[in-house]
Amino acid sequence: MSASKPVDVSSTSAGDAAAAGLLHGLAAGLAMAAFLAAAGLLRGQGPVETLAAFTLSGQPAASSALTGLLGHLAVAAVYGLIWGLAWRVIGGRTAMPAWLGGLVYGLLLWGGAQLLVRSFGSGLAQLAPWALLAGHLVYGLTVGWLSRNG
Secondary structure, three states, X not given: OOOOOOOOHHHOOHHHHHHHHHHHXXXXXXXXXXXXXXXXXXXXXXXXXXXXXXXXXXXXXXXXXXXXXXXXXXXXXXXXXXXXXXXXXXXXXXOOOHHHHHHHHHHHHHHHHHHHHHHHOOHXXXXXXXXXXXXXXXXXXXXXXXXXXX
């Protein structure tokens, strides 16, 4: 039986890192959406209402839930792409595990979301502040964990 060796993230091409990050971001976005939907249930808010909070328009709840989910996943994928490129550079230069780097990244994204909520009066203000923070940490942990091998 052979032990698996860690992959040197700096040896991957930028394109491979971006593509992997995009896919990891999509998966992390799904995990975050599921977490926020569950957190919404704790507050008596259905998943449709929770997902609708991700839109900026006044569409009916059902259509804005789909729009909110798709918009959230698109943003999550782009942030994942950015993560993939950033981790390609940072990951090989630090002893920090990818999951911890991902948590830090999630915290930074949460800070950006706070600015968005305050500046534009986003529907995200409907979500419990603890849930939005925890959701971003779920995103960061997931994207980091998925990036652990490359």
